[in-house]
Amino acid sequence: MSDTEDFGGSDELKSIFEGLKQTEFRARQTSVSSSYKYRDKDIDTIKKLIVCRNYKDQCHELSYLLWAVVNSYPNKQSKDSLFNFFYWDEITTEQRFKQAFSKPWTDNAGKVELTEKVLHIEVGNIHFDISPSRIGVLSVLVEFIATVDHSLLTQAQTCLFSASDNERKAFSNTIQRGIYKFIKDGNHLPTVQHQTRYQQTMSWLSVNNLSLDQVNDGHIIRFWQDSNQNAAESTNASCVKFEQAICDVIDTLDVNYATQAQRQVEWASSISTGDDIDEIDLDRYSSEVSESLFDACENTIDIDQLRKNPKCITNDKQATIAKALTRFSSPVTSRFFLTIMRLHVFGYWQNQLIQQQQTRKGQSADILNTPPQLNYIDYEQELLDCSNAFELSSKALLHIIYQHNAVFVLPEFIKRLNSHNSALKQWLYAALDGDFTHVKTQQAIKEAQLQWRDLGTLLSDFRKAFNNNDRQGFKTLPSTEFECYLHQGAYEALTKIMDQLAITQKKHADFAQKHDLNEIFASDLSIFTSMFTYLYGDVHADE
Amino acid sequence: MPMNNHEQAQALFVAKRQYQELSQSNVEPALTFSDLYQLATGTSAKDTQLLMARVNSSVTLRRKYLNLAKQCAYDHSKAQVSASSELDMPTRLENKFRLEFIRDDIAKNQVYVVLTVHFPTENQTSSNVTLNVESDEEIHRIVFPSVIDNKTQRIFLDNTPELMALCNESAEIYVMS
Numbered sequence: 001m002s003d004t005e006d007f008g009g010s011d012e013l014k015s016i017f018e019g020l021k022q023t024e025f026r027a028r029q030t031s032v033s034s035s036y037k038y039r040d041k042d043i044d045t046i047k048k049l050i051v052c053r054n055y056k057d058q059c060h061e062l063s064y065l066l067w068a069v070v071n072s073y074p075n076k077q078s079k080d081s082l083f084n085f086f087y088w089d090e091i092t093t094e095q096r097f098k099q100a101f102s103k104p105w106t107d108n109a110g111k112v113e114l115t116e117k118v119l120h121i122e123v124g125n126i127h128f129d130i131s132p133s134r135i136g137v138l139s140v141l142v143e144f145i146a147t148v149d150h151s152l153l154t155q156a157q158t159c160l161f162s163a164s165d166n167e168r169k170a171f172s173n174t175i176q177r178g179i180y181k182f183i184k185d186g187n188h189l190p191t192v193q194h195q196t197r198y199q200q201t202m203s204w205l206s207v208n209n210l211s212l213d214q215v216n217d218g219h220i221i222r223f224w225q226d227s228n229q230n231a232a233e234s235t236n237a238s239c240v241k242f243e244q245a246i247c248d249v250i251d252t253l254d255v256n257y258a259t260q261a262q263r264q265v266e267w268a269s270s271i272s273t274g275d276d277i278d279e280i281d282l283d284r285y286s287s288e289v290s291e292s293l294f295d296a297c298e299n300t301i302d303i304d305q306l307r308k309n310p311k312c313i314t315n316d317k318q319a320t321i322a323k324a325l326t327r328f329s330s331p332v333t334s335r336f337f338l339t340i341m342r343l344h345v346f347g348y349w350q351n352q353l354i355q356q357q358q359t360r361k362g363q364s365a366d367i368l369n370t371p372p373q374l375n376y377i378d379y380e381q382e383l384l385d386c387s388n389a390f391e392l393s394s395k396a397l398l399h400i401i402y403q404h405n406a407v408f409v410l411p412e413f414i415k416r417l418n419s420h421n422s423a424l425k426q427w428l429y430a431a432l433d434g435d436f437t438h439v440k441t442q443q444a445i446k447e448a449q450l451q452w453r454d455l456g457t458l459l460s461d462f463r464k465a466f467n468n469n470d471r472q473g474f475k476t477l478p479s480t481e482f483e484c485y486l487h488q489g490a491y492e493a494l495t496k497i498m499d500q501l502a503i504t505q506k507k508h509a510d511f512a513q514k515h516d517l518n519e520i521f522a523s524d525l526s527i528f529t530s531m532f533t534y535l536y537g538d539v540h541a542d543e
Numbered sequence: 544m545p546m547n548n549h550e551q552a553q554a555l556f557v558a559k560r561q562y563q564e565l566s567q568s569n570v571e572p573a574l575t576f577s578d579l580y581q582l583a584t585g586t587s588a589k590d591t592q593l594l595m596a597r598v599n600s601s602v603t604l605r606r607k608y609l610n611l612a613k614q615c616a617y618d619h620s621k622a623q624v625s626a627s628s629e630l631d632m633p634t635r636l637e638n639k640f641r642l643e644f645i646r647d648d649i650a651k652n653q654v655y656v657v658l659t660v661h662f663p664t665e666n667q668t669s670s671n672v673t674l675n676v677e678s679d680e681e682i683h684r685i686v687f688p689s690v691i692d693n694k695t696q697r698i699f700l701d702n703t704p705e706l707m708a709l710c711n712e713s714a715e716i717y718v719m720s
Contacts, residue, residue, distance in 0.1 A: 011570050019573035026577075026586035037577060047565055051558040083615065087580045146576035150607060153576075154614070194557040202549075255555040259548050302566075 013188040016147055017047055020140060021302075025090055025482075035482050037092055038143065040302065040489060042136040046144055051189065055141075055179055062138050063160075063172035064128045068121050070160040072105035072112040080157050086142050097135040109162040126165040145175060148182045200227070201252040212253055217338040220249050225531060239535050241354075242528075243347050246328075246339055253332045302493070310400075310473025310490050312393040318386050320348070325500040337507045338520075345374045345521075346528045353536045368533055371525060376517040383505050390498050395465035396474050397491040402462065403477050404484040406441040407432075417454055424452045438481075574604060576611075583612045584666075584719050585673030585686050595684050605682060612675040612682075617664060617720035633712065640718050644710065652701045656709060663690040664720045678707070678714035685709070 023037045049055040066082065073081045085091050091100045097119075104113040111122040118129040130138075146153050152175060159171045183189055204223055205215070224245035231239050303322050306312045313319050321344070328340055349372040356367055374382070402409045414428050431444055449456040466474060478484045511517075574597060581587035582594055598604045613619065618639035635642040640660050647653040658674075660667055672687040672695055685705050687695045699706035708714055 012573070014565055014567065015570045015573040016575070017565050018570055019575045019578070022572040023575045023577045024581075024588050026581045026584075027588035028586075044566075047562060051561040051565065080614065083580070087577060088584075143575055143577060147573065150576055150611070189561050191557045191561075194560045195553060197560075198553050198556040251556055251559055252552075255552045255559065258555060259552045262551075263548065 010186060010188040010190075012186060013050075013183075016144065017043060019147065020046075020143060023143065026087075035486060037090065038140050039136055039485075042140045045137050046140045050144075050179070050183070053180075053183075056176060058137070058141055059172050059175045059179075061130060061134065062141055062175065063168050064121050064123070065119075065130055065138055066142075066156045066171075067110075067123055067160045067163060067168050068101070068112045068119065068130075070157055071107065071109060071162065073100065080154075082142075082153055082157055086139060086146075092135060092139040094132045094135060097132045107162075109164075123163070123165040123168050145178065149178050152178050197248050198252060198255075200230075201248045205252070212256055215249060215253060217336055217342075220246055220336065220339050221342075221527065223249055228531070228535060241347075242350055243343055246336070246343060250328065250330065250332055250336065254330050257332065306490060306493060308472065310393075310397065310487055311471040312390070312397070312473075312490055312494050314389065314471070317382055318389060320344070321382060321386050321501070322497050325497055325504065329496075329500050334503070334507075337504070337511060340504070341376060341379055341508070342524060342528075344379060345372050345376065346524065348372065348374075349528070350532065353532055357536055368529060368537060376521045377512075380505075380508050380512065383501065383508060387498065387501050387505060390494055390501065392465050392469070394491060394494050394498065395462045396469045397487050397494070399459075399462035399466035400474070400477055400487045401484060401491060402442075402459070404438065404481040405488065406438050406445060407436065408488060410441065413455065413458060416458060421452065421454050424448075424454060427452075574598070579604075579608050579611055580615070582684065583608060583673070583675060584615055585671050585684075591684065595682070599681050605680075608682060609675070609677060612717040612719070615719060616675075616717040617660075617667070618718050620716040620718075633710065635716065642709065642716070647698075654699050654701065654706055655696050656699060656706070657694060657696045658687050658690075658718075659694050660690050660718070661693060663693060666720065673719040674709075675717040675719065676705075676708045676711075676714050677717075678711045681708075683708040 020038055020043045021036070021040065025035060025037050046058075049058060069085045070081050073085050075081045075084050085100065089096070089100065091097055098114060101112065101114040101119055105111065110124060111120070113120045114132075118131050121128045121130065142153075155174065156171060159167060159174075163171070201223070204226060205212075208219070208222075210219060224240060224242050227240040227245055227248075303313065303319050303326070306322070307314075307319055313322055324340060324344055328336075333340065349367070353367050398409055398412055410428055410432050414425055414432075417425060417428075427448060431441060436444065445455065445459075449459070473487070473490075478487065574594065578587065578589070578594065579598070581589075582591060582598070587594065598608050618637055620635055620637045620640075620642075634644070639662065640658060643657045643659070645655045645657065647655065658672060660672065663672075667690045669689060671689055674683075674685045674687065676683045676685060683705050685697075685708075687697050689695065699709075709716070
């Protein structure tokens with residue numbers, strides 16, 4: 001088996017998830033421009049389930065939804081209700097879901113009825129409820145299944161028609177087996193290489209007698225140096241990049257902290273249930289604690305997308321910083337601030353060296369002799385530039401979103417208002433609680449502007465940012481709420497990065513107060529230069 | 544199967560890494576089932592020529608696509624050719640549709656293809672009619688304008704692959720609803 005086959009997810013699986021992201025609504029006569037059919041957040045949820053091999057509950061839920069669709073959804077366009085529901089009428093949003101099931105249905109086989117909060121399904125005398133908010137995730141799951149093996153949809157149509165709950169259950173198992181078979185047969189999620197990385201990191205920690213809490217920035221450098229030393233001694237290992245060493249350590253710490261937390265949860269519950277605390281299965285574990293683990297350290301923000309449409313991130317430096325911030329946003333990372341700064345400065349240098357080595361052999365010495373373009377003081381300025389640029393993009397986004405979804409912007413007003421204006425804030429909170437529609441909210445804000453000037457100033461600030469921005473996605477206002485979803489997604493992603501950036505800036509300021517950055521940079525420069533010379537310098541010496 | 548703490552941490556480490564790997568967008572996006580459905584039914588907002596080329600270049604995708612076309616078809620013609628009358632080209636006559644070929648009297652290299660749909664669907668009258676033609680291991684996706692008075696027509700130059708596919712006696716034709 002070659003290295004590429006045994007690493008991460010297969011290209012096919014990657015390409016399916018990328019395909020899900022790029023899937024658009026079908027072209028309709030009424031609206032010419034189309035937009036993405038599935039939300040990134042929902043695709044990520046399915047991705048998590050797949051990598052955790054934990055999709056049993058979702059298949060169970062889905063089988064009820066499919067049952068409801070097959071039996072109660074009218075088939076207008078094609079013979080197949082499922083095709084109608086998911087592909088012709090494209091029921092992928094909460095609103096459409098509610099419309100789709102607005103008429104109650106009853107038959108000998110059961111009942112489907114939309115109540116105020118949930119879709120209530122009765123298969124025989126078994127009751128099951130699905131919240132309309134679940135349609136996003138479930139429709140992605142259907143698309144995933146259909147893309148992997150579309151015969152499952154046809155089977156669903158025949159198996160679930162007038163089916164009893166036992167038949168529904170059997171079909172739920174069929175879906176599960178279908179996914180499992182696809183992943184296993186295609187070897188889409190190979191594990192060996194990752195397991196090796198984990199074991200090597202754990203054994204390094206144990207050899208060096210380090211507990212999880214003891215690991216610091218200095219240890220990460222040592223781990224990196226030792227890993228390369230080991231790689232040099234072994235015949236089939238290649239050199240380890242500084243970035244990879246950081247990931248290994250941080251990911252290892254992350255998962256161990258998570259298992260510890262889980263153990264405490266299990267221990268607490270075992271007092272009452274009498275469970276054996278050693279018996280923790282990944283299924284249960286994943287749904288409880290790993291959710292927070294993934295959320296905290298996931299790399300789901302698609303920086304490339306933020307550089308395209310709407311173009312919120314404009315240059316390479318900004319993208320690099322954003323990438324580092326999202327990649328290392330786990331709680332553990334907060335104590336490795338210096339490491340992240342090192343990565344930014346020296347990791348970039350290492351990439352240049354590798355590139356140089358691949359393209360023009362023997363030129364690495366030139367780069368080794370020229371210190372990196374950045375030092376630690378410049379890094380602070382870069383963080384600041386980024387923060388200013390992102391702030392402008394986010395204001396422009398808010399102006400766009402406000403045109404179609406004023407409710408979304410309400411909390412942003414509260415966040416951005418000066419703290420002293422408490423009357424206005426209270427008014428905004430009340431408006432939020434009022435559960436208003438977009439039009440009503442816009443109207444209310446229009447009136448409120450007469451009373452509070454701060455509100456008007458904020459809005460004109462947003463408009464100004466929009467007017468001064470003629471990048472892709474900011475040139476014109478989207479004409480429908482649908483198109484606006486793209487901007488909402490971008491805003492949410494950008495806000496996440498900005499929050500992370502603010503934390504990093506604060507840490508940088510605190511650190512710079514206590515330490516001499518130039519001194520640390522000089523010492524790091526010598527460490528990294530000698531390591532890079534060891535890794536890449538020999539090529540030059542040989543020639 | 545029960546796992547101990549170490550196995551669990553390792554399993555989670557692997558899952559996390561795989562998740563990151565899968566989140567990298569450095570691959571060509573796969574054609575999802577939605578993409579194929581929209582292509583087959585003539586409702587794709589993407590570059591259909593490019594997508595059809597991808598479908599035709601992969602046996603698996605072609606099979607998937609044809610299955611789908613079959614399933615969503617309004618009517619399907621299995622290589623049946625009825626005798627032509629005064630025309631120099633064959634006419635296809637099915638239960639739900641009919642295809643006629645009429646050569647232009649003046650510009651001899653042009654052929655009108657007239658599609659008659661006996662009981663058109665709403666989509667066929669309001670939007671367009673898509674034909675999926677499987678001819679010699681290749682799928683041609685041909686879109687006709689919307690149906691008026693049960694008829695729609697398109698003009699083709701002689702020897703264009705689309706016309707040849709439509710005329711091919713052994714081609715299977717799926718008219719989409």
